[in-house]
Ligand SMILES: Cc1cc2nc3c(=O)[nH]c(=O)nc-3n(C[C@H](O)[C@H](O)[C@H](O)COP(=O)(O)OP(=O)(O)OC[C@H]3O[C@@H](n4cnc5c(N)ncnc54)[C@H](O)[C@@H]3O)c2cc1C
Ligand code: SF4
């Protein structure tokens with residue numbers, strides 16, 4: 001029936017589900033379950049903004065939404081940190097340098113770095129939440145003069161789960177930013193730093209001016225409530241709190257319904273939100 | 286809008302001609318056991334337009350239960366190829382509420398990121414609507430749909446005295462009926478209107494449709510969610526049969542020979558337990574009551590607030606197919622009205 005049909009060519013051109021190809025150019029183990037991956041899109045840059053994500057495709061296995069961890073850049077490379085937790089992420093972990101993946105994106109909203117110019121930045125990151133936050137942290141450090149005080153808080157379950165340890169060393173030694181970290185428990189490991197959940201770091205901060213500071217909060221679902229309570233204690237208004245929320249995602253393009261939170265599609269309207277814009281939503285936190 | 290008519294027997298001959306011409310697949314309602322279904326027609330013999338409701342709505346032709354999106358060679362990321370089966374088709378006998386639902390699906394798939402897999406199938410289709418000729422005890426369409434059917438129908442038919450009155454809604458519809466024995470209509474508009482409304486609905490939602498979004502918003506904590514959620518089996522039937530549900534899952538399938546892989550989308554639904562489960566196992570809608578509320582909120586609050594139409598077309602399929610006897614929006618709203626919470630209901 002469809003003899004002169006051109007839909008084959010058309011759909012190849014127009015399908016929102018068709019991935020592009022990127023090549024794995026470097027790979028590094030970070031923890032028992034997390035590895036760092038650098039991909040090259042060849043031909044063009046990903047064109048993402050800090051805080052956006054992409055769908056990574058392994059033909060025969062499936063797709064997974066993954067945050068882009070590197071700051072925006074003109075070259076064709078971008079970075080991700082992926083936790084080996086299931087079928088797709090496991091397949092990504094077994095790739096070798098030179099192997100190819102499929103990618104769709106970038107998707108979602110981004111940290112509003114332009115609106116934050118001239119302000120202090122307070123990053124509050126938990127566990128793998130450091131991965132998306134890093135794209136904004138590195139952007140702010142590249143444009144250091146555009147922002148006033150930069151404070152980074154990082155908490156994870158135990159020392160073995162710390163990410164980006166080399167960069168953390170560098171951040172600790174910089175005198176133009178403040179970096180504090182904590183672990184929930186040292187779990188028998190050698191650790192002479194802070195112990196306690198991430199909120200225990202907040203009282204250690206001195207002179208945070210809630211009127212001139214934006215807090216950027218990224219972490220596991222359980223973390224938000226407590227961190228926001230802590231920020232309220234410090235007199236932060238909800239307009240100055242920015243969150244990035246996780247949801248189940250499949251399509252990334254506002255169709256499949258998996259990421260829905262009340263009436264909002266997190267994959268399109270988020271994952272980055274001003275807390276003030278979503279606090280009334282019953283399904284948000 | 287031009288209005289024509291055709292005798293029932295001429296209409297059947299017309300369809301047989303269309304089937305023979307093979308310009309498009311001709312799909313119609315046929316009887317299957319004691320139920321009705323949409324199916325491709327080999328001849329007009331089986332056509333059963335005198336039906337109460339079909340088991341599944343015609344959305345299965347635009348968003349098939351299992352739909353191929355991409356083909357590839359397993360392991361080869363450079364081999365991804367998008368595919369779409371969008372053979373032309375004409376679907377005959379779609380009730381007005383199912384047409385309204387197709388209009389809602391069109392909005393969802395065309396706005397924002399345009400989904401060509403769906404849209405191309407829609408562009409290549411001809412929709413022949415029909416006003417119901419038979420009563421269905423769970424239907425409450427009249428209390429929830431407006432005139433959305435005319436935004437997607439190519440032809441609308443009304444049965445009167447063994448003839449079909451045919452409203453020619455679109456150019457595509459006009460083209461389609463060329464060659465059939467469609468003649469000048471001699472009924473008055475009033476007579477046609479009466480025929481359109483001849484089959485009554487027994488059910489209606491208990492409050493005015495414009496008030497439902499606010500009403501639901503104010504009743505987020507109403508006991509109905511827990512009471513009904515408690516009875517729910519999380520079987521997902523209510524979302525699978527719903528003409529306005531379109532949520533899906535995307536999966537990869539590989540042939541045993543490993544020669545070809547497929548990325549497919551399959552129907553999925555928010556009433557299923559793991560619909561909102563994340564990688565760390567966190568379920569954003571863990572309780573059955575939360576899922577039950579989400580589904581009703583989508584129809585009665587989220588979609589109306591976004592698109593300004595009710596997100597349920599009142600077909601009654603969910604109520605009919607629910608083993609726990611709880612899924613129908615009428616049932617839910619009635620329970621809420623009967624169990625008003627101090628000052629909460631509007
Ligand atoms: C916006 C966003 C950004 C993310 N960024 C990162 C990141 O930077 N690094 C990282 O390691 N992970 C990230 N994740 C989580 C990552 O998407 C999931 O770990 C991944 O989809 C699991 O896929 P899988 O095939 O390996 O696991 P599966 O074998 O599919 O399942 C393992 C578990 O994950 C759940 N799951 C399946 N699909 C999804 C999904 N699409 N989203 C969430 N949970 C799912 C399953 O229900 C199951 O509990 C992000 C998720 C989102 C939504
Ligand atoms: S059909 Fe009934 S029992 Fe099944 S998921 Fe829907 S409401 Fe629950």
Ligand code: SF4
Pocket residue numbers: 523526527528529530584596597598599600601602603604613614
């Ligand atoms: S919610 Fe029920 S009555 Fe409404 S359109 Fe869906 S299946 Fe039909």
Ligand code: FES
Pocket residue numbers: 248249250251252253254255256257258259260265266267268
């Ligand atoms: S991930 Fe499919 S709608 Fe958001």
